[in-house]
Amino acid sequence: MRDMQPSxxxxxxxxxAVAGVVASPPAxxxxxxxxxxxxxxxxxxxxxxxxxxxxxxxxxxxxxxxEIEGRSHNTTPTTRPNPQRPSARxxxxxxxxxxxxxxxxxxxxxxxxxxxxxxxxxxxMVEGMVDRPLVFTMxxxxxxxxxxxxxxxxxxxxxxxxxxxxxxxxxxxxxxxxWTGVPLSVLLREAGLKNGAHWIIAExxxxxxxxxxxxxxxxxxxxxxxxxQNGEPVRPDHGYPLRLVVPGFEGVYNVKWxxxxxxxxxxxxxxxxxxxxxxxxxKTQRDSYDFGPNSVITAPxxxxxxxxxxxxxxxxxxxxxxxxxxxxxxxxxxxxxxxEAQLAGPVLPKAHTRFYLPWRWSGEEAVLQSxxxxxxxxxxxxxxxxxxxxxxxxxxxxxxxxxxLGHCNWLQPWKVGLDGTxxxxxxxxxxxxxxxx
Amino acid sequence: xxxxxxxxxxxMWLSTYTASAxxxxxxxxxxxxxxxQEQSSPSxxxxxxTAAELRDGLVGPDGADLPQGSGTAVEGALVFAGRGCTxxxxxxxxxxxxxxxxxxxxxxxxxxxxxxxxxxxxTIWDYIRRVMPYDRPGILTVDEAYAVTxxxxxxxxxxxxxxxxxxxxxxxxxxxxxxxxxxxxxxxPDTPRGFExxxxx
Numbered sequence: 001m002r003d004m005q006p007s008x009x010x011x012x013x014x015x016x017a018v019a020g021v022v023a024s025p026p027a028x029x030x031x032x033x034x035x036x037x038x039x040x041x042x043x044x045x046x047x048x049x050x051x052x053x054x055x056x057x058x059x060x061x062x063x064x065x066x067e068i069e070g071r072s073h074n075t076t077p078t079t080r081p082n083p084q085r086p087s088a089r090x091x092x093x094x095x096x097x098x099x100x101x102x103x104x105x106x107x108x109x110x111x112x113x114x115x116x117x118x119x120x121x122x123x124x125m126v127e128g129m130v131d132r133p134l135v136f137t138m139x140x141x142x143x144x145x146x147x148x149x150x151x152x153x154x155x156x157x158x159x160x161x162x163x164x165x166x167x168x169x170x171x172x173x174x175x176x177x178x179w180t181g182v183p184l185s186v187l188l189r190e191a192g193l194k195n196g197a198h199w200i201i202a203e204x205x206x207x208x209x210x211x212x213x214x215x216x217x218x219x220x221x222x223x224x225x226x227x228x229q230n231g232e233p234v235r236p237d238h239g240y241p242l243r244l245v246v247p248g249f250e251g252v253y254n255v256k257w258x259x260x261x262x263x264x265x266x267x268x269x270x271x272x273x274x275x276x277x278x279x280x281x282x283k284t285q286r287d288s289y290d291f292g293p294n295s296v297i298t299a300p301x302x303x304x305x306x307x308x309x310x311x312x313x314x315x316x317x318x319x320x321x322x323x324x325x326x327x328x329x330x331x332x333x334x335x336x337x338x339x340e341a342q343l344a345g346p347v348l349p350k351a352h353t354r355f356y357l358p359w360r361w362s363g364e365e366a367v368l369q370s371x372x373x374x375x376x377x378x379x380x381x382x383x384x385x386x387x388x389x390x391x392x393x394x395x396x397x398x399x400x401x402x403x404x405l406g407h408c409n410w411l412q413p414w415k416v417g418l419d420g421t422x423x424x425x426x427x428x429x430x431x432x433x434x435x436x437x
Numbered sequence: 438x439x440x441x442x443x444x445x446x447x448x449m450w451l452s453t454y455t456a457s458a459x460x461x462x463x464x465x466x467x468x469x470x471x472x473x474q475e476q477s478s479p480s481x482x483x484x485x486x487t488a489a490e491l492r493d494g495l496v497g498p499d500g501a502d503l504p505q506g507s508g509t510a511v512e513g514a515l516v517f518a519g520r521g522c523t524x525x526x527x528x529x530x531x532x533x534x535x536x537x538x539x540x541x542x543x544x545x546x547x548x549x550x551x552x553x554x555x556x557x558x559x560t561i562w563d564y565i566r567r568v569m570p571y572d573r574p575g576i577l578t579v580d581e582a583y584a585v586t587x588x589x590x591x592x593x594x595x596x597x598x599x600x601x602x603x604x605x606x607x608x609x610x611x612x613x614x615x616x617x618x619x620x621x622x623x624x625x626p627d628t629p630r631g632f633e634x635x636x637x638x
Contacts, residue, residue, distance in 0.1 A: 269618070270563075
């Protein structure tokens with residue numbers, strides 16, 4: 001309120017000067033002199049450049065970027081012809097709503113760079129156990145029925161570093177987009193499925209030719225062959241011109257730069273599939289499809305600062321591969337008590353769902369955490385529940401074994417200190433984790 | 438006629454290439470117009486793949502789609518050096534700077550799975566053929582891919598130096614960790630997740 005007064009006074013003076021001009025022309029010079037002494041507010045500046053008219057730019061005061069992960073694979077040789085592109089995390093703390101801006105959506109690069117694909121030369125082959133193997137051009141794909149689905153896309157290795165200081169570091173390998181494309185079921189109907197078909201293998205056209213086996217039941221359920229992301233063509237780092245979108249499933253299923261769908265009777269064991277299918281622990285394998293319920297508070301979150309006691313909203317994102325988020329609860333006392341949060345909407349299946357809870361910070365220490373209940377009745381686990389299910393000690397949980405499990409959806413606490421600083425509320429362990437790029 | 442050919446299950450010794458070539462020849466004799474009608478999709482969009490496109494295919498764990506061709510570890514050693522594999526993997530496949538292709542054990546959720554831990558040999562061939570060498574994926578001939586696969590299997594102590602790898606013998610290789618492999622359970626929209634916490638309330 002104190003800050004308001006000088007400008008208000010200035011405004012009144014200025015009004016008087018303008019009134020003077022109208023009343024008496026000789027006062028003009030005087031008024032100009034007094035205005036320059038007073039220093040006029042800067043003239044209105046038109047920030048439009050031709051470029052920003054053609055393609056909108058954000059304010060120069062908005063500088064949010066993705067968070068670079070550095071070299072995500074220690075074994076990457078330096079002599080490779082293409083320098084490895086680093087992976088990057090979504091800056092969750094800086095985002096509002098449910099859609100992740102495409103340019104801020106996390107990307108994970110495995111070994112190979114981003115191919116430069118001319119859509120006129122790109123095609124998709126549907127072959128294998130089908131009546132009619134078919135090759136579709138991009139133009140032909142756009143002549144088929146299509147659908148848009150808003151859904152999250154998350155890396156199996158999200159929770160890259162549970163001890164990270166920010167929410168981008170703890171949960172930044174997830175994003176949510178509107179994907180537009182041809183339902184895979186439409187393409188499979190075009191080709192005609194043969195008896196005995198149980199899986200599809202999707203293949204990428206980048207140097208790594210990433211392949212992934214998808215159960216046919218899922219392929220026919222809600223899988224998309226997407227050419228659009230958030231209203232525009234899928235961007236190169238997300239798979240331009242064509243990618244598979246497998247809602248609710250691990251990110252590795254969502255094959256980018258899609259060139260081939262092969263219908264088969266059994267899963268193939270491609271390069272990136274072994275670890276899930278070869279474990280002696282059947283639990284791992286059973287959980288290699290859809291993600292369980294998850295949520296995280298994005299504000300206040302690690303490295304943020306509450307300036308003073310008073311009113312805030314605690315907000316964050318909840319999502320589940322099991323479907324729609326039914327309820328989100330927030331605790332401000334480290335899980336002793338919970339209050340139901342508001343869902344800000346839209347609330348869509350297998351999509352990031354924004355929640356908030358009005359909160360008055362008293363200035364005392366507080367531990368904030370959220371938990372998600374999905375439409376299947378699955379509840380986001382505590383750290384202890386997660387560890388018990390996998391029969392792990394806490395040290396093991398935060399050791400390398402975490403990276404073998406994936407789906408690390410246990411609760412994330414943020415601690416608000418007496419000085420308003422927000423830090424990662426996980427109880428300390430000696431284990432430093434940053435695994436599974 | 439063309440349709441019955443499509444569902445005919447070829448014996449394993451007959452390669453995809455041969456099958457496609459036979460299908461193509463027969464189809465031509467039946468008549469292109471009849472074939473087009475038989476094969477048209479509901480939308481009429483899309484074209485049949487060419488024989489070359491089908492030949493450049495994926496190979497699964499049973500090796501049923503492996504093409505005709507062969508190679509031995511002796512030949513593979515020459516290909517390994519001549520095609521630049523050594524640049525990333527070292528002269529004997531152990532020196533790096535990239536991943537070691539000989540020996541190795543599973544230490545974490547690594548995307549570089551040691552070759553000896555791949556449960557089925559045909560998928561090793563498939564990966565080498567499609568993805569290697571790193572800077573020019575796909576340049577290896579079918580025979581070269583068999584030879585390099587044989588070389589790596591030999592260096593990992595799985596086959597002999599003079600064993601010939603082809604569609605039949607490669608599919609018959611018993612990988613040491615084959616029994617670790619578990620077939621994934623089927624999935625339906627209603628399949629409960631393995632890890633499920635449902636509150637009692």
